[in-house]
Amino acid sequence: MGSCVQRWIKVQLKGLPRKDFEIHSLKYFYTAASNVPNFPEFVVVGLVDEVQVEHYDSNTTRFVPKQDWMNRVTEEDPQYWYRNTERLMGAQQTFKANIEILKQHLNQIGGVHIFQNMYGCEWDDETDEVNGYYQFGYDGEDFISFDLKTETWIAPVQQAVSSKRQWENNKVLMAYRKQYLTQTCPYWLKKYVEFGRSSLMRKDLPSVSLLQKTPSSPLTCHATGFYPDRAHLFWKKDEEELHEDVVRGEILPNHDGSFQMSVDLDLSGLQDEDWGRYSCVFHLAGGQEVSKRLDKRDIRTNWKTNDGAVAGIVFGGYFGTSALIFLAGCIIELILWSKKGPQGKVETLLSSSGSLMCVC
Structure with a gap:
């Protein structure tokens, strides 16, 4: 199961541009698990340049730093950890509901299931170019993804079409998604890179x-x-x-x-x-x-x-x-992570057709 999710993540990242020490990345992994023994039903992991920096899970219900230098975020935002803890507690309920929606659409009863959201951005510190991505997967396969260039949702499976239509019709949501990936995410990424520069930019031989x-x-x-x-x-x-x-x-x-x-x-x-x-x-x-x-x-x-x-x-x-x-x-890759959204809200958009709830 873990290797399945791991493969899904790697497939998503293959097309993203990479350059030695010029590209910095901020990635979030949200994972909801159904019927997985000894594993939290909801986990959030945040990574900067592939280093885990933040963590939340449904067992502890606390959003916490995983690197000492991440505590600097409270210098300008004292409520950062508290506010995002509250937000992720709401997201936890949304992701649980989404797994149930998908199980109904796919006529699944019981069994182990994984619903995952991966999003984030990359920033070239030489050219200042940014690139963003936002996508969902179910049981290790693509489900729906946001195309930043065309500002549309891509639905590779029929079960995602209703969500695609609903989300594209929500112009406020579409504008927020673009603004987050092109402005908010790079803004925080640059801050995190500066906070952890001495650690993130080191070079250790094996x-x-x-x-x-x-x-x-x-x-x-x-x-x-x-x-x-x-x-x-x-x-x-x-x-x-x-x-x-x-x-x-x-x-x-x-x-x-x-x-x-x-x-x-x-x-x-x-x-x-x-x-x-x-x-x-x-x-x-x-x-x-x-x-x-x-x-x-x-x-x-x-x-x-x-x-x-x-x-x-x-x-x-x-x-x-x-x-x-x-x-x-x-397990880490079977995990997720989240970040500061507008006013820290979780918006739920469940239509009568049973499309997915949207986590904003």
Whole structure:
């Protein structure tokens, strides 16, 4: 379920422009969950440059900062956390109602369901260009999205058509949506970037390790502790990057705000005399690199160490942690976040045709 939502988010972000250290982003994820054990029915997460900065969930019913520097927001807005807590408590009820509306439209009874809203903006700090997006997904698939250029809603499924018509007929809502994405969101994004500049603009190189379960398993190059997440990890032979016999993993978040990733190399056709020609290379956006040459003595394995001792704890330590981090990452992406709207209100627009309520 988490991986499904994760894939949906990644598909939405693919078309957004990216440049090394010039594009800053503010993203909100609202997630309502139905019948998900041990998970809040409503979660909101806010991210600045991919770093979680705010959080709300239905268990705590509190909107709180996740970075110390975010407390600076109260310097000019003392009621910021209180006002948005009240607003998100209202949004929680709206999202619960929307899941029920969708279940009725799709003739669904029971089962696990996820309704998610993702919106935000990106800002190029060199050209001052901004770009915004606002979209909804249900059970990991596109449901309806706002096209900022044409100022229309796109409904890829029939069940979203009634919402599209109703929202487009509400000229006040359409004007607000455009104003938020082009002005309000970039305004707050610039403030947050300034508040957290020393943290957000840092560049941390990772530690790089070679890991292998058994002598017949692929060799994993694992890089962890790097920041930001705009990075590339690859295997090369001599000076040429390898594309065959290589499997790349996704970039995953660590608990401390840094990131990790891995890339596997199939060793089955590798001759002993060629080992020294292979290297694992980590490249951080901006030009910094870490390179680790392939050497049998450096491989940490679940099979045995170089002195013949079993090394299961070493390998399990790396990959057990990775699995937990991946799960945490899925949960984070199965989460949402929200921000200051006009007068902090949640507007509900439920028509007789049963279209979605609109969260403003």
